[in-house]
Amino acid sequence: MYNILLGGAAGDGIETMSALLEKMLKQSGCHLFTIRDFMSRVRGGHNFTQIRFGNTLLHAHRDSLDGIFAIDETTYREHQSQLSDDGFILCDESLSIDDHRALKLPLKAVAKELGNPKVISSVAIGALLKIFDFSLEYAADTLKNNLRADLVEINLSALHRGFDLTKPRFGLKSALTSDYLLLSGNTAIGLGALAAGIKFYSAYPMSPSTTLLDFFSTHGDKMNVAAEQAEDEIAAINMAIGASYAGVPAMTGTSGGGFSLMVEALGFTGIAEIPLVVVDVQRPGPATGFPTRTEQSDLKFVISASQGEFPRMVIAVKDHTDCFYQTARSFALANKYQIPVILLSDQYLADSTTTIPILDASKIISAPTTAAGDLDENDRYRRYALTKSGISPLAIPGKTEALVRIDSDEHDEYGQITESADIRNKMVEKRMAKLELLKEELIEPEFWGAHQCQSLLVGFGSTSGAIKEAVDLLNAKENHYGALIFGDIYPLPTKRLKHFASQVVEIINIEQNATGQLASLIREEALLCCNHSILKYDGRQLSVDDILTGIKNLKGGF
Amino acid sequence: MYNILLGGAAGDGIETMSALLEKMLKQSGCHLFTIRDFMSRVRGGHNFTQIRFGNTLLHAHRDSLDGIFAIDETTYREHQSQLSDDGFILCDESLSIDDHRALKLPLKAVAKELGNPKVISSVAIGALLKIFDFSLEYAADTLKNNLRADLVEINLSALHRGFDLTKPRFGLKSALTSDYLLLSGNTAIGLGALAAGIKFYSAYPMSPSTTLLDFFSTHGDKMNVAAEQAEDEIAAINMAIGASYAGVPAMTGTSGGGFSLMVEALGFTGIAEIPLVVVDVQRPGPATGFPTRTEQSDLKFVISASQGEFPRMVIAVKDHTDCFYQTARSFALANKYQIPVILLSDQYLADSTTTIPILDASKIISAPTTAAGDLDENDRYRRYALTKSGISPLAIPGKTEALVRIDSDEHDEYGQITESADIRNKMVEKRMAKLELLKEELIEPEFWGAHQCQSLLVGFGSTSGAIKEAVDLLNAKENHYGALIFGDIYPLPTKRLKHFASQVVEIINIEQNATGQLASLIREEALLCCNHSILKYDGRQLSVDDILTGIKNLKGGF
Amino acid sequence: MKKTAFTTSETAWCPGCGNYSILETLTGVLNQMETPPHQVVLVGGIGQAAKANQYISANGFSGLHGRSLPAAVAIKIANDDLTVIVNTGDGDSYGEGGNHFLHNIRRNVDITHFVHDNQIYGLTKGQPSPTSDPCDLSHKINACNMGATFNPLLIAIAVGATFVARSFSGDKEHLAEIMQAAIKHPGYALVDILQPCVSFNKKNTFAYYKQRVKPLDPTYDATNKLAAMEKAMEFGDTIPIGILYQEQALTYKEKRPELFDAVPLIDKLVNLEDVQALIHRYI
Amino acid sequence: MKKTAFTTSETAWCPGCGNYSILETLTGVLNQMETPPHQVVLVGGIGQAAKANQYISANGFSGLHGRSLPAAVAIKIANDDLTVIVNTGDGDSYGEGGNHFLHNIRRNVDITHFVHDNQIYGLTKGQPSPTSDPCDLSHKINACNMGATFNPLLIAIAVGATFVARSFSGDKEHLAEIMQAAIKHPGYALVDILQPCVSFNKKNTFAYYKQRVKPLDPTYDATNKLAAMEKAMEFGDTIPIGILYQEQALTYKEKRPELFDAVPLIDKLVNLEDVQALIHRYI
Ligand SMILES: Cc1ncc(C[n+]2csc(CCOP(=O)(O)OP(=O)(O)O)c2C)c(N)n1
Ligand SMILES: Cc1ncc(C[n+]2csc(CCOP(=O)(O)OP(=O)(O)O)c2C)c(N)n1
Ligand code: SF4
Numbered sequence A, B: 001m002y003n004i005l006l007g008g009a010a011g012d013g014i015e016t017m018s019a020l021l022e023k024m025l026k027q028s029g030c031h032l033f034t035i036r037d038f039m040s041r042v043r044g045g046h047n048f049t050q051i052r053f054g055n056t057l058l059h060a061h062r063d064s065l066d067g068i069f070a071i072d073e074t075t076y077r078e079h080q081s082q083l084s085d086d087g088f089i090l091c092d093e094s095l096s097i098d099d100h101r102a103l104k105l106p107l108k109a110v111a112k113e114l115g116n117p118k119v120i121s122s123v124a125i126g127a128l129l130k131i132f133d134f135s136l137e138y139a140a141d142t143l144k145n146n147l148r149a150d151l152v153e154i155n156l157s158a159l160h161r162g163f164d165l166t167k168p169r170f171g172l173k174s175a176l177t178s179d180y181l182l183l184s185g186n187t188a189i190g191l192g193a194l195a196a197g198i199k200f201y202s203a204y205p206m207s208p209s210t211t212l213l214d215f216f217s218t219h220g221d222k223m224n225v226a227a228e229q230a231e232d233e234i235a236a237i238n239m240a241i242g243a244s245y246a247g248v249p250a251m252t253g254t255s256g257g258g259f260s261l262m263v264e265a266l267g268f269t270g271i272a273e274i275p276l277v278v279v280d281v282q283r284p285g286p287a288t289g290f291p292t293r294t295e296q297s298d299l300k301f302v303i304s305a306s307q308g309e310f311p312r313m314v315i316a317v318k319d320h321t322d323c324f325y326q327t328a329r330s331f332a333l334a335n336k337y338q339i340p341v342i343l344l345s346d347q348y349l350a351d352s353t354t355t356i357p358i359l360d361a362s363k364i365i366s367a368p369t370t371a372a373g374d375l376d377e378n379d380r381y382r383r384y385a386l387t388k389s390g391i392s393p394l395a396i397p398g399k400t401e402a403l404v405r406i407d408s409d410e411h412d413e414y415g416q417i418t419e420s421a422d423i424r425n426k427m428v429e430k431r432m433a434k435l436e437l438l439k440e441e442l443i444e445p446e447f448w449g450a451h452q453c454q455s456l457l458v459g460f461g462s463t464s465g466a467i468k469e470a471v472d473l474l475n476a477k478e479n480h481y482g483a484l485i486f487g488d489i490y491p492l493p494t495k496r497l498k499h500f501a502s503q504v505v506e507i508i509n510i511e512q513n514a515t516g517q518l519a520s521l522i523r524e525e526a527l528l529c530c531n532h533s534i535l536k537y538d539g540r541q542l543s544v545d546d547i548l549t550g551i552k553n554l555k556g557g558f
Numbered sequence C, D: 001m002k003k004t005a006f007t008t009s010e011t012a013w014c015p016g017c018g019n020y021s022i023l024e025t026l027t028g029v030l031n032q033m034e035t036p037p038h039q040v041v042l043v044g045g046i047g048q049a050a051k052a053n054q055y056i057s058a059n060g061f062s063g064l065h066g067r068s069l070p071a072a073v074a075i076k077i078a079n080d081d082l083t084v085i086v087n088t089g090d091g092d093s094y095g096e097g098g099n100h101f102l103h104n105i106r107r108n109v110d111i112t113h114f115v116h117d118n119q120i121y122g123l124t125k126g127q128p129s130p131t132s133d134p135c136d137l138s139h140k141i142n143a144c145n146m147g148a149t150f151n152p153l154l155i156a157i158a159v160g161a162t163f164v165a166r167s168f169s170g171d172k173e174h175l176a177e178i179m180q181a182a183i184k185h186p187g188y189a190l191v192d193i194l195q196p197c198v199s200f201n202k203k204n205t206f207a208y209y210k211q212r213v214k215p216l217d218p219t220y221d222a223t224n225k226l227a228a229m230e231k232a233m234e235f236g237d238t239i240p241i242g243i244l245y246q247e248q249a250l251t252y253k254e255k256r257p258e259l260f261d262a263v264p265l266i267d268k269l270v271n272l273e274d275v276q277a278l279i280h281r282y283i
């Protein structure tokens, strides 16, 4: 397993280079996990990607590096301390890097010779493939499939020239990866929505959710999805609500700031009982915060967002595969309970790419359609008929003779405004009853580690991979670590947590935020207090290494 | 102590009548507590006010009535069950009300005779004053001060004619009320803000907060307050933020739906450390809900509203006096810690009027001004200088040579956008440090009742009066009830709560919402579980009677 | 195909309110159309005007204050078989909803927007709306505009609306005619309807409007944009009513033939094989 | 009175971006004014354009995306001694911020609004903004407008703006002149500045604008509203630049002499006795 970093300024083409290299590595039989770290600017500054690859599935990034490709000296300065002693720093010979690990090659000269200074990154890819002892077998195809036709030839030459510049230093037994996909978290969410039958996606651009809008804009026409760039996030969610009312599965996506603007309409879906999926791809707040970085700090916000009280479901996606299946499940739950379902993802998942087993659209349990029900004895339609389950019939306007009326005011069974205390009580109780049903279908947190554990790590969402890998590493030394990783997070499933809590000596919450939001939700819902916290809030994702260090520091404190 | 109800359709003038009657009762030496119950419409339907009056201070409404003035039969039908056996139903002789308690008088005929059918309510006021054995001593003045000049004469005649229509049935020893005010909760908030030196109020009309905008529009010019009706709530809060940045004490007010739209900007005050007071006058949600009714269901929303993490303070006002002093305190806290302070009120407090001791503007601890601080060695201003307390110097643009820079992005000490992990950590820690300081000035919940109590009631905000009165009544029988009523509610002060929790056999949370939001906050912050709940969510305020019934029902269940 | 008639139910409006005539006229217009009630969706925000959607027997979407337009266009995008009509207030449409007004004009989705313009916030009891008359600074009344008064027709034309009209609740015949034309218009159609609020707007009363409204001359050319803007600036002693501007332009749907054809989006089949094929492209 | 010069600091923009000239020109204009840096507040939302406020040595308010105008007017209302200038993007001003654009024009507070109009969302990497050119349906490019293109100048005039101008980042002399006039104008002044985005807008390039911009004729009468609207509709092979419309009207402050006089609000004294007297009125 290896870990390399490609770094340069925004605009240096690091992203394109990384995408090409990843594809070639996968073709060559590697599993991958790549994270993208970039600044909120279009040119300049310092951006990098970290590509971890090996012959087994990977679920997280690591900090320590085997190699660096440095376009500039900044990259060297910023990252050299992560590099292992026998690692390499691939860079152009012109860079003044004084380090025995430097592997200076005439990358620029070669690119210039080829007639286009921009192909320097292809020269570097060639060199990197050689260093890790891969062939150029897949290079031509990859370039053909991903570059403009007139650029293929020169980049292929560049790859070959780079390949010839150096010699192999590392080797890896290749795996069979042709049954695996390579994609980002946001792509997986998009695909999950398609598998669930989405027909309407509205959004306003906002990092790191924008690639979701791109996804539906690109594939919408072919896949029967109307993708609409709204004038603002308020319009985005109110559009999605309109579409859902009209009977088509609808979703909107944004990041925390846009979610803030959607809060009022979220309550509207609550009282009007409109099925809706809302994706919050988190980034560090408050406000504009760190636009292109990652955090898990919207949890408490989204579980209680909007005035008044209504049932909702919040699912924190844990990895790329989860992005697909949980998005699809969100549509089913939203439809079944006529509630908003909030998918919590984050920049880490959204922008990272990894290899995962092929997603299977046929495995999606399609959203159950609530029966439209009949007109009543007076030929009127009770959209909000009081039922024991709290779930009312759901007719689609125009599709039956029912006149379907919905209302953001408190209303009676017909959707007509009311001021009655009695009806109000019944409607509140009807809506809240759905929450009880919902609790019965919660998925308990995934357990990982030693069943007789003494230390229990708890986390949610995108830290999943790192927590699991950390637990494995810890258990290799002392086999008493376990972890519970929450996906379904609101309502919070507490059974498994209470079971383990009664057995362990300590609970440690691991979160990508400053206040320990999961821990406080656990206090509230399970009356359990976490004993220690490992928190990170600098916008860079908690790594396996951060967790190991965190645990070590805690032990020091015992 | 008596309790009467005046009811009719919207547009029947019940509100005006009630306001006049209240003033005359106060002049006559009564303390009052009046609630207003009206529908979200301008004409028709059923509206009523309930005036409770006596010779001691009153802190809540009661359900049982001594008298009803019914403009229509609906009023009779809706409220007759609340009327005591020896109570009366004052109404026009034309109403077909078949009840031994009816006191049918020729109200309409008299009004007609006087030449204006609208003065029927003054005829009724006259009769009501007579029934309770008051004089007409203050009638002329009250009319003069509150009616258009040309209407005074005819209404005075109407009062006299009504007075002569009937005879005294009840009597009350009058109190000295000339040292008391008669005002609504929103007026008290407005006065509190003035006392604290407010200079900018921006809002968008929304019941039940609109009377705050009216207050500042009316008094703004004289009192040096710019009152601005914004195009929407997003503008309202961003305006207030701009004004506060420019150095004038600023406030915005709204109800839950408008608060939803302010959420993003709330986070902006958090990261930019802008002092701001935001009033949320709650009404039942979700969404449009019950526009003119009451609820306490925004608590969990406002304490976690907005993406990301930042310190804030939430104060639930408990009564009209509290509205004044806590509003003023909010300005001081917002300024001292450079944070948003959210005042939670509700329709019940906002629209009810009561007699309270004279508010004393000189008792207000004026908002401490944070020093502007100096320029640094390079003549640059560190608006966000890292300090141990977390509180940075706060210069006002234009008032010193400092160039004051604020930013909704993460920023460095100069307010300049940064991408640094190190600065991010320091800024998060600096901001959160203020929360710890803030915790030290929290006011513990007010205790009421028997110090050796076995049953502890907990509540917050506007249910205060009813809870206290209920505790007194319960203790008159069995002296083992106590109550803790929270005003400062976030961060939640837990000392006193933990103290009592260790002594009592049960904790009962009493809340005007469906899910027990205070109870869940208590679980989270104090790891204490309430044993029983008395909840109401039909839009009508929990009364003393509701609490007594609730407790009785719980006992039945023991 | 027509099954049942459109009927109205009891309202919560003040006696004498201009909304009654609008409700009645709209119901009449709907009853003259071919479309049955279950194919019509009435959309509104929050306010007295918006309540209209509660009182006609059709599908009803009573959304959030200011947010009716995005919902309405999405309903139409999702199911082109539906006739989508927005009834809502001036505050709702031009105040809280101003941004949606701008950008949904630009979308030109085939919906109809009836603004019950009483030049005031009715439901919240009498604050100035964007269309309230300018304050007379020497003699301030309550609900007047300290800023420039919002001219919805002029602004709509400037933003690119393809059907812009004004009518008056007090002239039911005129109103019916304009309503019909607006519903028929392919694309977004705006009708600003002068509507007296008897409870709060003591200036712009029935008599006030009655005296001033003046139907456009039959020779008026509604296709001349500049002339239409000039006409839209007339609002004083005479207030022109009628279709001030109309143009034929491609609608939202017509611009996207890849997705929108005779089969409405809602009836298009989801093909899981296509999804699986797309998934396989990530191998 | 002038203490120090306005200076600029390092930017995060792309080399070749039109924002550089705007920054430079504005700094020059500020340096020619009497006002010292600490009396100037630069306000912006979020976007590439909005970052401009970070790069000039003045007071800086970098607010939320789309929300710069309400903050800017409030700053001016609170302290009339300050010169308040908004620099922000087309998406920020006309997209997310559309409602504030409408209603702050109406307020006519004495602030200046420079829109760096690159006809695209730059910071979020190339989505269409309201001002993006219309899509050519036969040959779709990425960031074009499927709906009607937003015409900021025409709309501003229609809403009642009292100073409406266009300039071009590539003509610094013209830009400086317009900037000066805009800052001098009493009331809200809008300058839409054509600004090439070299990274994402491959259509509206420097050369594209350079070829098309054409200063208004010296004889052009900027006080004729209708003519101004007609002029504002020109945007194609020639793009007029200059002050399209200007009128003298009462500003926000001038309309409220009860509250606003020579003493700025911030310097007015709070009189607790007045407050106590008001309290006593509730006895
Ligand atoms: C977010 C939000 N803000 C404010 C309100 C309060 N509100 C309800 S209706 C209304 C204005 C109504 O004016 P208009 O749209 O002109 O309708 P009218 O009542 O005059 O017909 C307002 C401000 C609300 N419901 N929601
Ligand atoms: C509420 C919210 N929504 C979305 C964004 C993301 N966002 C940041 S800048 C921007 C658009 C920038 O376009 P423009 O205003 O034209 O500025 P430019 O970058 O082109 O100069 C967007 C959508 C945000 N920061 N906040
Ligand atoms: S308040 Fe005005 S608009 Fe509302 S119902 Fe009454 S008259 Fe009509």
Ligand code: SF4
Pocket (backbone or CB within 6 Å): A042, A043, D012, D013, D014, D016, D017, D018, D019, D048, D049, D118, D122, D123, D196, D197, D198, D199, D200
């Ligand atoms: S992306 Fe465009 S607008 Fe932004 S800095 Fe680069 S060239 Fe300028």
Ligand SMILES: [Mg+2]
Pocket (backbone or CB within 6 Å): C047, C089, C090, C091, C116, C117, C118, C119, C120, C121, C122, C129
């Ligand atoms: Mg109105």
Ligand SMILES: [Mg+2]
Pocket (backbone or CB within 6 Å): D047, D089, D090, D091, D116, D117, D118, D119, D120, D121, D122, D129
């Ligand atoms: Mg732009």
